[in-house]
Amino acid sequence: MKETIHIYHTNDLHSHFERWPRIRDFLMKRKALHKEQGEACYLFDIGDHIDRSHPYTDATRGKGNVIMLNEIGYDAVTIGNNEGITLSPEELTDLYGEAEFPVVLDNLFMEDGNRPGWMVPDAYLTTRSGIRIGLIAATADFSTSYERMGWKVTGPRSALEAAAPRVSRQSDILVCLSHMGSSEDDRLADHTEGRIDVILGGHTHHLYPDGREVGGTLIAAAGKWGQYIGEVTLTFDHAEGRVVQARAEVHDTETLPKPDDDTGYDRQLREKAADLLSATVFLNPTELKGGWDGPTPLSDLFADALLFHTGADCAMFNSGILLGGLPEGPISGMDLHRLLPHPINPCVITLSGAELEEAYDLSLNPEWPDIRLKGLGFRGEKMGAMIHQGIGRGKDGKLYISGSPADSDRMYMLATLDLFTYGFFFPAFKQARKEYFMPELIRDVLAGYAIRKFGTPSS
Template sequence: MPDKKTEVPPNESVTFSSGDHDGPPDLRILHYNDVYHVDQSSSEPVGGAARFMSLIKHYEENEKFEAQPELVTLFSGDAFNPSLESSVTKDADVWNPTGDHMVPLLNNIGTHAAALGNHDLDFGVTQFKHLSSKCKFPWLIANVLDPALGDSVPIGNCKKTHIMTSSNGIKIGLIGLGEREWLATINSLPPNLIYKSATQTAKELVPQLRAEGADIVIAITHMREPNDNKLAEQTDGLIDIILGGHDHYYSHSFIKGTHVLRSGTDFKQMSYIEARRRSDDSGRWDFDIVRRDVTSAIPEHQPTVELVEKLTASLKATLQKPVGYTAAPLDARFRTVRLKESNIANWVCDIMRHYYSGDCSIMASGTVRGDQVYPPGPILLKDIVSNSRA
């Protein structure tokens, strides 16, 4: 049992309900995706790895879940970059991207499997292989292959599929899938990569998972929502649920018998899912999906607070240096910079235009990564780095 400091308020938001049920679920699943900043932000939901871990502990250890199946935790990619911490080594005066700080957090969360995300390859395939080798779970992608590694071998020596057995004996078949578009966003990739259609790959490999005994098939993907929806549309219920990433918002849809879910971003949201076998011998599953926002009402998990402090301590002094001052709030929220004009993007473009003596300056909205409002006052080096796409 967790101590009282880590008890969390029961403010669950039901995303999808399959109706009333007698008895506990057959599976309990937790899903998250696209985590970057380990510290909390300034606006709700504040997120932060320590509050996120309190929610994890709630679903793992709360007395209401006693005698129920153990939690299965799945991650849909993008952890090793871009973030403030991944841009700086233990020597805080040296910019040398690594992403090492995320490994203990992903492991402590209890992740059972992860989909490969585009930003997980930002520091090169060799560094990804180094980081993934320290993870206590497999990384999956079935449709991006590197012929240099052998016949039909995924990039980074990831696995295509994985079968795990739940604490109550249910075989869970997992397949990892990515989209063609994000390959163009990575600076350094091996030559001659082979991209295969996500739909065709699923049609080939999901029946193999079933033949190997999978009772349920879950796709953990790193694709934009339209591509996940297309996957569901074109596979006609072959996949029980698609757990997606790459988009930084929360959404759910139900398409041709397949649930399609993405669970927010940056330790600010997660999904808790209860799955039950249907009693009609169809082999189908019913899902109850709950969204949890990681707000300031959720207490921090103290061991994670200490771990984050240990992982980032050497950065603090350098990153707290002021580099300027703002008289107005600077709006770097994703919903602002990705949809409309923002004052922080205008300010950065003005700096670029001035530096290069240009007549105009244009910047991709995804360059601004802070996802918060910076109040009037000193602008710290931390603010600049956390807003830069590494």
Template sequence: MLVDVYQPWIAGGKEGMKLLQSLDCGSDDSIILLYTNDVHSHWEGVTRLAAQIRHYRARLGNRVLLLDGGDHMDRAFSETEGTYGAANLHIMNALRYDAGVIGNNEGLTFEPERLGDVYRKWGQFPMLAANVFDLDSGERPNWLTPWIRLERNGYRIGIVGVTASYPDYYKLLGWDVTDPIDAVADAVAELRPTVDLLIVLSHCGLPVDERMAEQIDGIDLILGGHTHHLLQEGRRIKDTWLLAAGKHGNYLGVVECCRRAGKIHMKPYCIPTAELEPDEIIVQELGRWREEAVRHLAAPVTVLSEPLAVHLAKPSPLGQLLAQGLRSAARADIGLVNAGQLLGHIPAGEVTEGMLHAICPSPTNPVRMQLSGSALRRALKECLQEEWIHKTIRGYGFRGTELGTLCFDGLQMEATVHADETRIRLWREDGREILDTDMLWVGSIDMFVFGAGYLSLKQGENIQFLLPDFLRDILKSQLQNELELERCRESRFTLTTLD
């Protein structure tokens, strides 16, 4: 019984003890699969995972296999941003990962060539992606492989990796990401005759994993991610087990595998990490990479003679500066962005890369789209209301907390509030009033296109994603333009309240 080799704290309190006491795959010919997914550079969670992983390795040695399901990197965190993901890879190397799959956070928020350079230089384990190809050549990037075969304690194991397909988005970065289920079906046909255990590392989300299990025979285990779902005791569909460990290192996935009567039996579950003490070795390693990131992010951007303020509930110079940049980047009639993208003011004096990252950490991209006057008017009317200003947003790349009002460029807005009614009038810069039937080119952000925030902004047409720049890249360019710095202090909004 594995309960004989683990300390009770390993599984986290009474719940963990209950799990441990039910284990029955403790024979010498068993193996233990450990699994992480959607860590998103949450270093506190990483250090707790590390403590758990180190304990398993100390007790079970080469019977342990460690895998990651993608989105380990998140550029909202300075250690990842300042080292372009090298910090993540070094931590994963230290924990001796056997394989991983790229998630959309790796695939869509890093430039492909630079990301490949980081993996080639620092990666010490295979990165999998059976459905990722170079758009021009049709070949797979040389730092990725579709699957691997390995042996562990007498088990022949095949591991396939697939990631979520956002084909239109990926094509802008020069990648062709194909249907993951088709890719897995091809891999299973290749691998199944030669392995005892076939595992899919799937950064595709639970609905895709469920279809995969239903449609493809021959998969023993799908280790899932992307939708941040937790399957604490696993789920079985036909002959396939599904397991996922939530997000941010809050759980470690565990799958015990043992042979009985010539067959491999699996017991999947997830162990909570909240009660664990951080692994001091990994804490020290992180400290070294944090110092490296700080050095990179200390690079100067500009020097401001005056501070730039941002306000969640009203247009502000910093918010308008970002809206100006979006309008310029999109070659649009107007620019539009929510104040909640900006998490703080910029003081007078030297501005560094680290300061821009701290106030604008979201991996949000600009977009160009056509929007009707009526959809624009609805959003600008809503952005005056407290329920919208303080609306909590989660996901869609947003790393702030509240939505905030809208900041804009290229138009003037007059709002008149009388009793419970608010009337909005909008003018272009040349003085023409914007009518509901007008169609305008708008420079804005992908979050709105995906349906987060002001919902009428999802009605945009002829949408063009402007990759690979983030909002902080747009802001950096604006801060280096004296004319734009003068314009951002203009008044563009008048509010009148009638008794």
């Protein structure tokens, strides 16, 4: 006897809720259809469902996203780096408190080496006919960031390669939820030699419209932002006790029927967020205007906040992170989110005077302000001019840091944004010693400093 099993998967939604009503209705209808046909159906999310750049996710610290997954009836999820390193350990521990599905994850541990209670290293699902489906999962190795927050993360591929033989011995079908990225998925499939039946991928936002086979394993991936829903169809032969056919496809959510709440869903979530974030954070004594062309009173305030928070010698960041200005009067959490929606953390980079001078000169590139910056946590439009605080050239042409001429051999601490540490703009930053400040985002840094400087309604 042969049996058909349907698997639907999403990944890297990043709180793009614009198409969520279509995803919800499509999946719920497919679940009902397969149930009517007597065929097994399972739903999995492969991580980065949350993104604090959306105010509703920020206001609920991701719990609103979990409610959405519960509503559809997901069977299991794993986490991405957005769940893992943009929430504090307490928030991440609390995130799945109301989840009606297991969180499968094999490479994250507490500092004492124990696994947190909100996750399981593997999970098992059983069809009505008795087919046992084993699940393994791992998230990307952002070890420095996780360690900064009090977690330990191990190599994801090595964890999965070790788990695959153990879980497959207890399963008829082995499925991997991988938030490692496309190249690591390929290596995993190649190294496990067909022991894993299906790898559902994410993290690098890759799209495989028809899936791809590596080493006898089907790899499927559904892009990003809810633009596609992935579907894997497995044919299991009971006589042979194995999967005899596996195929993958994707469904373009742009072409799916539009539910009644299609256009208003995201707007309603933003309205809820505005209510949840309506409390006054600090009192602003005067209007602070922003701008992309150079320093402004608002960029000066943020620079002061960055230096105060990090204790660095100087600061450098792009003006494009400030999406507007702040009015005089009470400033709410929603005002701050609109201004700085980015899931970006502050960072201190230790550089020699010579390296810092090179970076400063590079930051004056006249083409940079108009660059349309995408990714790296940036949620604005264009890069904007570079802002410098505590660093600049004097009339004598020399570079000054904190008011004194730079010493080429002395080491200095530069406060900046984590998006600049990947080497795309400043190659020297990639190898330099770095200290990330987590889980606070840059809007938290501004808020903390403004509260100290200006006060709150009750102060």
